[in-house]
Amino acid sequence: MSFTSSLIADLGVDAPITQTTFNYFLLALIYGGILLYRRQRPLVAWYWYLILGFVDVQGNYLVNKAFQFSSITSVTLLDCFTIAWAIILTWFFLGTRYSIWQLFGAALCVLGLGLVLLSDAGVAGGGGSRPLLGDILVIAGTVFFAMSNVGEEFFVKKKDRVEVVCMIGIYGLLVSVIQLSILELKSLESVKWSTDIILGLLGYTISGLMFYSLSPFVLKLSGAAMFNLSLLTSDMWAVVIRIFIYQQQVDWLYFLAFAVVAVGLVIYSTTGKDPAPIPALENGSLSVQYQMLDGEDVASRDESSG
Template sequence: MTGFKQFWTKKTLVGLALGQFLSLLITSTGFSSSELAKRGINAPTSQSFLNYVLLAIVYGSIMLYHRKSLKAKWYSYAALGLVDVEANFLVVKAYQYTSITSVMLLDCWAIPSVMLLTWLFLSTKYGYKRITGVLVCVAGLVTVVFSDVHAGDRSGGSNPTKGDAFVIAGATLYAVSNVSEEYLVKNADRIELMSMLGFFGAIISAIQISILERNELSSIHWSAGAALPFVGFSLAMFLFYSFVPILLKLSGSTMFNLSLLTSDMWAVVIRIFAYHEKVDWMYFIAFAAVTVGLIIYSGGDKDEQPNSGGDMTDKDAERSKHLDEEAGSGPQQ
């Protein structure tokens, strides 16, 4: 009973629920991107641009209203913006060269990368329960990847080697971005993080669009059918980016990346109920495995004993909460 109560703490339940909410948002962006691709629109950086603009406007306005000064160096956010923009670009670009199966499998590289980076730079320590949870989650996804559902997709791609390299590079940058955000949200301020990431992300995206996607945008014949998924993608990404720091502060970047493993399973659920498609039964086993892995990982708090550089102790959490209250930016803003 003691072990069961340890699993079902308020922190565990909130972390699991928030993680799945973020996973659903990622799933919705996938459907939006798919719809845009069907209409011949191939502008990944442009899709993310509006999200960065919304972050800069909304959270920047809050910062200006409270007249808050930066707690972290501006160039830290500039570097984060560059890493984040290029991570999004590389992974989306990879679909042009390799198969969906390869992207799904290789994107898991972000998880060990995050664990290594948090161990090196945030002094996060992982006990056997958390490592077991990670292994169970990854095993669940591998079950999907090698199931008959993707049997016809394994040889897809015009240049698999190039595409796989893009995915690995993008996943590594995602890991750097996630760990950086975890550090900044725990040692600076969530509102500051979102506004500055939006500001520099918008600038970097605009430069990249002018170089790589200007001709693509000029050739698009905009209509309601094309504009709606474009705007829907941006709004979903805005909500995703807004809630990510909350989960990072609550459960860390490893839990965040593990939660996103279920996005493909949620896509299956949508296909079943919205499009009445039949899917392989292996998906349900994989979904159950990832869910069990998340619960095991979330309940492994006792195994992790970080110092102030990693996941915060109660004293660190109280100090951060006090600083947030003083800055007028509680965790629910």
């Protein structure tokens, strides 16, 4: 997704919302079809999914917009700032508790990301036309990504995975169309469409479909924090793409930053206790620690518990 998004930006297309709209459309079409086949009623009130779709769209918009100003390596590594926000959100809203060593490992990851900022600030020369602006956009986007990941983790552990992905697609598509009509119509009018641009959009859409389809499994098994830590493997591919496809040099500070982040990942993943699972539905009600979301009727709860 990062490669095709950077490729689209490199081809002169400034339409970060448009490229994700196709992705949300496919999610709504495929997973909506599954729900219609099941004849399944929604298990969660619509406005919770609207919020989830909104924050997901904003995360994608800001990060994809950052490719207009910064390099693929900086964006992919800074995207991991989601880790810090995910830990904070899961701590306060899902009751997940982390060990001191886990927090230390996460702090190392954030320190590594700080080295990327240092590189892009011009100390050692960052890539992109306005790298600091790109970095700021990515960090802002990670706040929304963390909210989306934590919300998705909450729902997939309590409800139905297919429904969650479907509703992200439906409400993500709705928000995207509205936002696109306000922010991107002029940009789309100026685009000189070519085979490369269409292939880039197709590649982004297919990889996005795979990403959104597989993410719920990881979120259910490992949680939002470990999910985002695992995404650090994408940074290795970003280095390969930048060197061999874009023919650009990677600054030495980036390698140092990646090493620091990798050490933090190892510490985090090997020293923590397994987080307590979110309580399952019992007799149509949640445990005392988690309140039932407003708007869920008794029939839906009884149906899900049965």
